[in-house]
Amino acid sequence: MPQRKPPHRSAVEYAALGGLFCVSLALPANAAERLDIMHWWVSSGEQASIEVLRERIRAQGLKWHEQAVAGSGTARYIDALRKRVASGRPPSASQMIGFEIQEWAKAGHLESLDEAAARNQWDEVVPFGIQALSKYQGHWYAAPINVHSTNWLWINQRLLEKLGSPPAPDTWDDLVLLLERARAAGMIPLAVGWEAWEHTLLFESIAVSTGGAEFYRRAFVELDAEALPLPLAIRIFERMRVLSRFVDPGFRQRRWDQATDMVRKGEALLQVQGTWVDGEFALHGMQPGRDFQCFRFPDTQGVVLFNSDQYVLLKNGPGSQAARRTLLNTLMDPDFQAAVNRRSGAIPARVDVPKDGFDACGRRAIDDMRSANMRRTMMGSIAMGNANPPAVKTTIYSLVSRHLKGELDDLRAGQALLRALSGDP
Known part of the structure; x- marks a missing residue:
């Protein structure tokens, strides 16, 4: 269901350095606080998409530190994430897909998102096939932002x-x-x-x-x-x-x-x-x-x-629970999912987002997803x-x-x- 957006606050600046894209991120109440976001969106089209998230976060008065690592089918990326966690420097949130979510949840590295999922009715709006990957042992550990087929x-x-x-x-x-x-x-x-x-x-x-x-x-x-x-x-x-x-x-x-x-x-x-x-x-x-x-x-x-890009929250990463809640609300907001996916070529990871503004391929993909979700022919990409x-x-x-x-x-x-x-x- 559409959710009320948090109040808008001041924007912040960011810097992009080589393959690592960095932005300072903090809540207005605590200038030392930051969220640290890690993702693998590095191509030209992907960078245009991640900018949507940057803009939304800035508009809510947050600063963040961002690291982008090319994925190589996510293998290279996961190696980089694993090294950060092993060295005691986990990010606040990380992009993650598929069964890797299950493995990281099983290992105890991820925060439960059950409270946000219940409050915002994720069970009612996220396609069934994606839910099976977002959850581990019946608990939500990832917030899906899109569906690529x-x-x-x-x-x-x-x-x-x-x-x-x-x-x-x-x-x-x-x-x-x-x-x-x-x-x-x-x-x-x-x-x-x-x-x-x-x-x-x-x-x-x-x-x-x-x-x-x-x-x-x-x-x-x-x-x-x-x-x-x-x-x-x-x-x-x-x-x-x-x-x-x-x-x-x-x-x-x-x-x-x-x-x-x-x-x-x-x-x-x-x-x-x-x-x-x-x-x-x-x-x-x-x-x-x-x-x-x-x-x-x-x-x-x-x-x-399908492939669904999702975000997980790492235990012991920087950022307060209030800042993390703001990030989750942004990621699952229908307006955000429509905006980011009109740029990325994907479609929202929610069945309730209108098709307005999507091109012909996007509209066809939304129709296909809704139909396949009901027929249980929406299945994960190997x-x-x-x-x-x-x-x-x-x-x-x-x-x-x-x-x-x-x-x-x-x-x-x-x-x-x-x-x-x-x-x-």
Whole structure:
């Protein structure tokens, strides 16, 4: 439910130094107090989004100290956070996703958010799939600010028109035909970066497309190895092999956002990636329908594979309970979630925020989320750590990336996947 905003107070200044972005933060009643925020939003589009939070916090008379660390699928980021906590310097709040929230709550590092959740009725407005990750043993430990979905195609409109403006690829065969046409026309069909989490984004969309929603839930969320017979595992990797034929050799040296730039600049036809691409495109003034198209990955219509950026409060971090309460209220405020997600390409992590001001891709994503939430086809992304625990995710990262690079054949990759889901080394 919409909440009353705290009274506005004076703004404060901040400084950005290299890869670390720092702002002094204190409550007016105590000039020495500060909140220390840690996050991994470092790309151009992500920085435009975090500025929304900076502005809201400043407007409420708070100062903060901010550290941004590139995520690498969150692995590098979590390492940096772990070092800070081990050295006795935990931040006040940290961005976190997926099962990492469960692990940090289990280890006793996080403050319970039950009081704020009950007061603001989070159980009624946060989608069920996200709640399962925000909570540990029935208690709230994280405040979700958005929903990114990963099973999307992002297609350059100008290149699509050069191919005769074919209709949206609704099936796997449609997608392969489109990629073949692009290659025949001298285009790079599929832009991909070098990191394993990106390769796993391809894998998870193919897995749903090949086996269906219920299969994905049983195999990758519930970790029921019996739900994945070896022939189906091999079939998924065969399709991965097909897509690998449309990737240019330069993928081994580029980041995900550089792959996005290839699509934006018309250097590649499409990218399979999360809705943060919409934020990158919007930063450059691009509009869906005019400059690019967003389509669900073929045969995954009705399914939302999601990543939800959440914030946790670290025990023993700087900042009073009053300051932390103000931060939580801001993060879960419907107006804030609408504002930040119109910039980021994501959508609010609440089902009650109007679609006003979102572009066509955002409005479609909101409709998809509301429908999938009710049908229980809104499921966590493997690549983004929202489907299964970190140990399983890391194993899948490795075997999927090795397969894409030609280091594993389809049979060996399928066998390794079955072992990963059954808990075998």
